[in-house]
Amino acid sequence: MDKKYVVGVDLGGTKIYTALVDLDGNMINEITVKTEAHKGDKAVLEKLISTIDTVLEGIDINEVKAIGVGSPGPLDIKKGLIVYTPNLPFKNFNIVKPIKEKYNIPTYLDNDANAATLGEFMFGAGKGSTNMVYVTVSTGIGGGAIINGSLFRGSTANALEIGHTTVMKGGPRCGCGNTGCAEAVASGTAIMKRGREAVESKVETSLKDYDEVTAKEVFIEAEKGDKVSQDILNDALSYLGITIANIANSFDPDKIVMGGGVSQAGNIVFEKIDYEMERRCLKIIYDNCKIEKAVLGSKAGVLGAAALAILESK
Amino acid sequence: MDKKYVVGVDLGGTKIYTALVDLDGNMINEITVKTEAHKGDKAVLEKLISTIDTVLEGIDINEVKAIGVGSPGPLDIKKGLIVYTPNLPFKNFNIVKPIKEKYNIPTYLDNDANAATLGEFMFGAGKGSTNMVYVTVSTGIGGGAIINGSLFRGSTANALEIGHTTVMKGGPRCGCGNTGCAEAVASGTAIMKRGREAVESKVETSLKDYDEVTAKEVFIEAEKGDKVSQDILNDALSYLGITIANIANSFDPDKIVMGGGVSQAGNIVFEKIDYEMERRCLKIIYDNCKIEKAVLGSKAGVLGAAALAILESK
Numbered sequence: 001m002d003k004k005y006v007v008g009v010d011l012g013g014t015k016i017y018t019a020l021v022d023l024d025g026n027m028i029n030e031i032t033v034k035t036e037a038h039k040g041d042k043a044v045l046e047k048l049i050s051t052i053d054t055v056l057e058g059i060d061i062n063e064v065k066a067i068g069v070g071s072p073g074p075l076d077i078k079k080g081l082i083v084y085t086p087n088l089p090f091k092n093f094n095i096v097k098p099i100k101e102k103y104n105i106p107t108y109l110d111n112d113a114n115a116a117t118l119g120e121f122m123f124g125a126g127k128g129s130t131n132m133v134y135v136t137v138s139t140g141i142g143g144g145a146i147i148n149g150s151l152f153r154g155s156t157a158n159a160l161e162i163g164h165t166t167v168m169k170g171g172p173r174c175g176c177g178n179t180g181c182a183e184a185v186a187s188g189t190a191i192m193k194r195g196r197e198a199v200e201s202k203v204e205t206s207l208k209d210y211d212e213v214t215a216k217e218v219f220i221e222a223e224k225g226d227k228v229s230q231d232i233l234n235d236a237l238s239y240l241g242i243t244i245a246n247i248a249n250s251f252d253p254d255k256i257v258m259g260g261g262v263s264q265a266g267n268i269v270f271e272k273i274d275y276e277m278e279r280r281c282l283k284i285i286y287d288n289c290k291i292e293k294a295v296l297g298s299k300a301g302v303l304g305a306a307a308l309a310i311l312e313s314k
Numbered sequence: 315m316d317k318k319y320v321v322g323v324d325l326g327g328t329k330i331y332t333a334l335v336d337l338d339g340n341m342i343n344e345i346t347v348k349t350e351a352h353k354g355d356k357a358v359l360e361k362l363i364s365t366i367d368t369v370l371e372g373i374d375i376n377e378v379k380a381i382g383v384g385s386p387g388p389l390d391i392k393k394g395l396i397v398y399t400p401n402l403p404f405k406n407f408n409i410v411k412p413i414k415e416k417y418n419i420p421t422y423l424d425n426d427a428n429a430a431t432l433g434e435f436m437f438g439a440g441k442g443s444t445n446m447v448y449v450t451v452s453t454g455i456g457g458g459a460i461i462n463g464s465l466f467r468g469s470t471a472n473a474l475e476i477g478h479t480t481v482m483k484g485g486p487r488c489g490c491g492n493t494g495c496a497e498a499v500a501s502g503t504a505i506m507k508r509g510r511e512a513v514e515s516k517v518e519t520s521l522k523d524y525d526e527v528t529a530k531e532v533f534i535e536a537e538k539g540d541k542v543s544q545d546i547l548n549d550a551l552s553y554l555g556i557t558i559a560n561i562a563n564s565f566d567p568d569k570i571v572m573g574g575g576v577s578q579a580g581n582i583v584f585e586k587i588d589y590e591m592e593r594r595c596l597k598i599i600y601d602n603c604k605i606e607k608a609v610l611g612s613k614a615g616v617l618g619a620a621a622l623a624i625l626e627s628k
Contacts, residue, residue: 074598130469131468131469147461147466152461153566154445154565154566154567154599155444155445155566155567155568155602155603156566156598156599156602157566158566158596158598158599159564159565159566160564160566161563161564161566161596161599162563162564164563164594164595164596165559165560165563165564166481166556166559166560166594167480167481167483168483169481169482169552169553169556176596178593178594181594238483239483242480242483245479245480246479246480246560247564249475249476249478249479250473250474250475250476250479250560250561250564250565251468251473251564252467252468252469252470252471252472252473252474252475253468253469254469279492280478280480280492280495281478282472282475282478282490284388284470284472285468285470285472285475288469288470289469
C-alpha cells in the first residue's frame with residue numbers, strides 16, 4: 001500500500017504537539033496536550049502515545065511511513081535515548097523503542113533545533129536551498145544546518161551551537177558558565193537582563209513604568225523613542241549580527257532562516273543583522289546569502305519532526 | 315591499464331611545486347621552479363606545463379588518473395578559472411582547459427586552502443577523521459573543512475573564511491577593510507604589528523634589540539621572558555583560541571588540524587588554544603575533538619592537489 005503519511009511529534013516541557021502530515025507537509029490531523037512533566041516518564045510516554053493514537057484515528061496504519069519525534073536534548077539519537085533534559089522527566093529514557101514496538105513503524109528521534117531546521121528546509125522558508133542555516137533567537141540562541149541538502153549533525157550531534165560561540169571576550173556570564181557567548185549578549189534573555197539592569201539603575205528610562213520588564217518591553221519602548229531601550233537593542237542586535245555574519249563566513253550558506261521570538265520582534269532585527277553582515281562578510285558570501293524569517297512559527301517543531309520521519313525513512 | 319598515479323600542482327606566487335604521486339600519497343617525482351609571475355600568464359602556464367612534463371618523464375601516461383591544481387583564489391572551480399589573485403598574472407584565465415587538452419587527462423582546480431585541507435585529510439594529520447577542520451595560521455588565517463568525509467566548499471566555494479570571523483568588535487582594522495577579524499588580531503601579521511607598535515612606543519622591551527621585528531622575534535623574546543612580548547602573544551593567542559573554539563562549537567569536528575608558521579611556533583600556541591577551547595566549547599564537543607599539528611609542512615599544497623585529483627576522479 002502507498003505510504004502517504006508520517007506522524008510528527010513535538011515533545012516539549014509544557015506541551016506535546018502531534019500531527020499526521022502528508023509527504024508535502026500538509027497537516028491532516030493534529031492535537032496538542034499538556035505534557036504534565038511532573039507525572040513522570042511513564043505517564044508522559046503514555047500521553048505521547050495517546051496523541052499518536054488520536055491523529056491516526058480512521059487512518060489505515062499501512063499508509064503511515066514513519067514517526068518522527070523532536071525533543072529537547074541532549075539525546076542519543078542513534079539509540080533513541082533522551083539522555084537528560086531540564087524540563088522533562090526522562091533520564092536515559094528510550095523514547096523510540098516503545099513507539100516503534102507499539103505501531104511497528106520506523107521511528108526517529110532528533111533534537112528540537114534540528115527538527116525545526118528540517119521543518120523550515122522542507123516545508124518553510126528554506127525550501128529550495130542547498131546549504132541552509134537555521135538560527136533561532138528567543139530565550140536562548142540555537143541552530144541547525146543543512147549541508148548539500150542533508151541535515152548536518154556534526155561528530156557528536158551538537159553542531160551549530162551558535163549560542164555559545166564567543167562574540168565578546170570578557171563579556172557577561174552565560175548560563176553555560178562561560179563569558180561573552182552570543183546567548184549572553186544577544187538573546188531575548190540578554191535583552192531582558194540589560195533592561196532590568198537599567199530599571200534598577202539611576203538612568204532615566206520609560207522601562208521603569210512597567211511592573212516587569214522582558215525583552216518585549218525593551219522592543220516596545222525602543223520603538224517609542226526611549227534612548228536607553230534603543231541603546232540596549234543596538235548593542236544586543238549588533239552582537240547578533242556579528243554572530244550571524246560569523247556563521248555566514250564559516251558555512252557560506254545560500255540561505256539563513258531566522259526563527260524564535262526575537263527574530264519576529266520587528267524590522268530592526270533584520271536591519272541590524274544586514275548592517276553587520278554587509279560589513280563583516282566576504283562580499284561574495286553576503287551577495288549570495290538570503291536572510292529570511294522562519295514561516296512555520298509554532299508548527300516548526302511538529303512539521304520538523306514529520307520532515308525527520310520523511311527524510312530518515314527514505 | 316591500471317591507473318597508479320596522479321599529478322599534483324601547487325601553484326603559488328613565488329614558486330610552482332609539482333609532483334607525481336601514487337594513490338597512497340607517496341611522491342614518485344617532484345620538481346619546484348620559480349613562478350616568475352612578472353613574465354605574464356602564458357609564460358607561467360608554459361612553465362607549469364613543463365613541470366608536469368618533467369614529473370611524467372619515463373611514466374606511461376595511461377597510468378595517470380588525473381591532475382589536480384591548487385591555486386590562490388578567488389577561483390571559479392567549475393569553469394576551471396583563476397578569477398583573480400594578487401600575486402599571479404591570471405585574470406579570468408582558464409588554467410584547467412589547456413592542461414586537460416595537452417594530456418587528455420581529467421584535470422581539477424581548487425584553492426590552496428581546500429587543497430591543503432584535502433592533503434592533511436588524506437595523507438596527513440587528518441587521516442581517519444570524518445569531520446575535520448583545517449586551520450592555517452601564518453601571515454593570514456584560513457581554513458577548510460571535511461564534512462562526512464567530503465570536502466565542504468559552501469555555496470560560493472568560500473566556506474571556512476575563518477580569518478574574517480569577528481572576534482573583537484571594534485578591534486584593529488583588517489586587510490579586508492573590516493575591523494576585529496581573527497586575522498587582524500591573531501595572525502602572524504597581527505603579532506608582528508603589535509611587536510612593531512611596542513618597538514615604536516615608550517615601553518621597555520627586548521624587541522628593540524632587533525633591526526626588524528616579525529612574529530618570530532615576538533615568540534623568541536616571549537620565550538626568553540620579555541614581558542611585552544608575552545603580553546602580545548597572550549592576547550593574540552587568546553583570540554586565536556576563541557576563533558578555534560567558535561569553529562568547534564559550529565562544526566563539531568572530530569579533529570582540527572593546525573597548519574601554517576604560527577601553528578609551528580611552539581607549544582604555547584596549542585596550550586592557549588586548549589585553554590580557550592576547554593572554557594568555551596560545549597563539553598561533549600571539547601572532549602571529542604582532537605587538535606593536531608599539520609604534518610605535511612611545505613608539501614601540504616602539492617599533496618593536497620594530488621588528493622584533489624584522486625577524490626574528484628573517483
